[in-house]
Amino acid sequence: xxxxxxxxxxxxxxxxxxxxxxxxxxxxxxxxxxxxxxxxxxxxxxxxxxxxxxxxxxxxxxxxxxxxxxxxxxxxxxxxxxxxxxxxxxxxxxxxxxxxxxxxxxxxxxxxxxxxxxxxxxxxxxxxxxxxxxxxxxxxxxxxxxxxxxxxxxxxxxxxxxxxxxxxxxxxxxxxxxxxxxxxxxxxxxxxxxxxxxxxxxxxxxxxxxxxxxxxxxxxxxxxxxxxxxxxxxxxxxxxxxxxxxxxxxxxxx
Numbered sequence: 001x002x003x004x005x006x007x008x009x010x011x012x013x014x015x016x017x018x019x020x021x022x023x024x025x026x027x028x029x030x031x032x033x034x035x036x037x038x039x040x041x042x043x044x045x046x047x048x049x050x051x052x053x054x055x056x057x058x059x060x061x062x063x064x065x066x067x068x069x070x071x072x073x074x075x076x077x078x079x080x081x082x083x084x085x086x087x088x089x090x091x092x093x094x095x096x097x098x099x100x101x102x103x104x105x106x107x108x109x110x111x112x113x114x115x116x117x118x119x120x121x122x123x124x125x126x127x128x129x130x131x132x133x134x135x136x137x138x139x140x141x142x143x144x145x146x147x148x149x150x151x152x153x154x155x156x157x158x159x160x161x162x163x164x165x166x167x168x169x170x171x172x173x174x175x176x177x178x179x180x181x182x183x184x185x186x187x188x189x190x191x192x193x194x195x196x197x198x199x200x201x202x203x204x205x206x207x208x209x210x211x212x213x214x215x216x217x218x219x220x221x222x223x224x225x226x227x228x229x230x231x232x233x234x235x236x237x238x239x240x241x242x243x244x245x246x247x248x249x250x251x252x253x254x
Contacts, residue, residue: 058086060086060087060167060170060171061170061171061173061174063084063086063171064084064086064171064172064173064174064175065174067080067081067083067084067174067175068080068174068175068177068178069174069178071178071182073182074099074103074179074182074183077175077178077179077182078096078098078099080175081096081098081155081175082096084175086171087156087168087171087172088168089154089156089157089158089159089168090156092156092157092159093114093119093156093157094119094120094122094157095119095120095121095122096122096155096156097114097118097119097122097123097124097152097155097156097157098122098151098155099123099124099149099150099151099179099183100123100124100125100126100144100149100150100151101144101145101148101149101150102144102145102146102147102148102149103149103183104149104183104184104185105147105148105149105183105185106147106185106186106187106250107142107147107148107149107185107186107187107189107246107250108148108149108150108151108180108183108185108187108188108189109125109133109148109149109150109151109188109189109191110151110152110153110176110180110188110189110190110191110195110198110199111124111125111150111151111152111153111191111192111195111225112152112153112154112164112191112192112193112194112195112225113152113153113154113156113157113158113161113164113194114152114154114155114156114157115127115129115157115161115227116157116161117130118130118152118157119156119157124150124151124152125144125150125226128227128230129225129226129227129230130226132226132229132230133226136226136239136243139240139243140243140244140246140247141247149183149185151176151179151183152195153169153172153173153176153194153195153198153199154168154169154172155172155175163194164194169194169197169198172198173198176198176199177216180215180216180218181216185218186218186219186250187218187219187220187221187246187249187250188215188216188218188219188220188221189220189221189223189246190215190220190221190222190223191222191223191224191225191226192205192224192225192227192228193205193225195225196208196222199215199216199220200213200215200220200222205222205224205225205228208222209222209223209224209238209242210222210223210238210241210242210245212245212249219249221242221245221246221249223239223242224238224239224242
């Protein structure tokens with residue numbers, strides 16, 4: 001027979017249900033999400049944090065020096081430049097602009113950097129400035145097809161034709177120096193301020209132009225860049241005087 005306590009408890013439960021109670025609440029709160037202590041895994045002992053791995057810094061100039069030194073000929077130097085990955089200009093350029101003209105020619109012209117047309121064709125001095133340069137050379141019976149070799153300080157076009165940055169020039173100098181060694185011209189024609197800075201360590205083309213000097217053990221003649229002459233036609237008189245000086249030097253007159 002069921003006890004009186006059972007009927008009393010059942011009556012109390014029915015009364016609470018009538019009042020609207022719909023769940024049981026214990027005297028103390030219970031965390032239903034807690035893992036019972038009997039199944040908790042012990043925490044592993046704290047391990048010392050691994051020492052950070054320091055990446056060895058790479059000096060782009062040193063890498064360029066090693067790559068340029070290893071080149072045994074002009075084709076090897078072109079390949080070394082093409083494989084060089086430390087110049088950001090390469091990422092935005094269409095083509096490597098290495099050289100044009102006759103390797104081994106007596107005259108080597110060193111410009112500054114490729115422009116839009118040069119970037120598209122992969123050759124230096126093929127835009128308006130290049131067309132003017134061809135006319136200037138023709139005036140003293142010279143041409144890139146027969147008597148001149150041409151390159152630039154930078155082999156890749158700077159964005160929007162901006163000026164070369166010092167770090168870009170610094171990492172390209174070893175390649176340029178090796179280029180001059182391998183081409184081995186009798187005379188260097190250094191056109192523009194940035195070319196003078198790279199090869200002569202000087203700027204101020206209006207002061208430097210027309211004055212013979214030496215670069216990389218070669219006689220060197222600074223001249224106005226043809227692009228400057230397009231913007232300043234009055235300077236063509238000075239450019240003509242420099243061309244005559246170049247012609248006289250090649251003939252042994254200076």
